[in-house]
Amino acid sequence: MNTSALKHLTIAALLAATLTNAPAALKVGDTLPDLTGYHLEGTLPDSLKGKVVVLDFWASWCGPCAESFPVMDELQKKYQDQGLAIVAVSVDEKADKMEAFLKRQPVTFVVVRDAEHKLVGIAEPQTMPTSFVIDRAGKVRFLHNGFHGSRTRAEYVDQIESLLKSNP
């Protein structure tokens, strides 16, 4: 093999190695993708347009997720008339585990399951749970890694109230 061909091969291999590890996570400032394109199990809201959305990734095996659900349910009930929509995306591999969890902890917000891990694969949350707070224009404005009890609740309230005040 001559040096030129080897050089090209090396560059290609290094590029491939770089691309394999390239982060592509959903972050603050990004636009929320259309959730209908990810084969989510369950019923999504008719339209999220013009709404403040909390997109929460959770799992039945995650302790802080169980802690977060009553708080999110309370927020949903309090702010839904003003335009809040909480969408909880379960990443459970087994649907029955998710259903058993929801039986123990019934909620009023929308719960769907990302069985194929397509949506979570592009959002790439670093912890469980992770939630994205999205403004009325569909832009991710805040990111919550984990759930830390009253501290996270207070942050949610502040952020949701400030986003609800803004015009679509």
Add this chain to the structure above:
Amino acid sequence: MKSILLLSAAAAVLALTSGCENVKPWERGNLTDYTMQPDRTPLPSGQIQHIYFSREEATGGSGVGGGGCGCN
């Protein structure tokens, strides 16, 4: 030059084919399964540890202590 390129190519190939894969935070469902727990019977394990640290001098380090006097 050629040896550097060869080394780089080998490093890149190793990085791509090492077979190491980080488990993503959302893929830990199976790891949290009951069958994956190192100690599935915490109560009997605690009792056994208690007997060991009470009766044997050369034990400890499992979150319990004792000098082997048999008095605790």
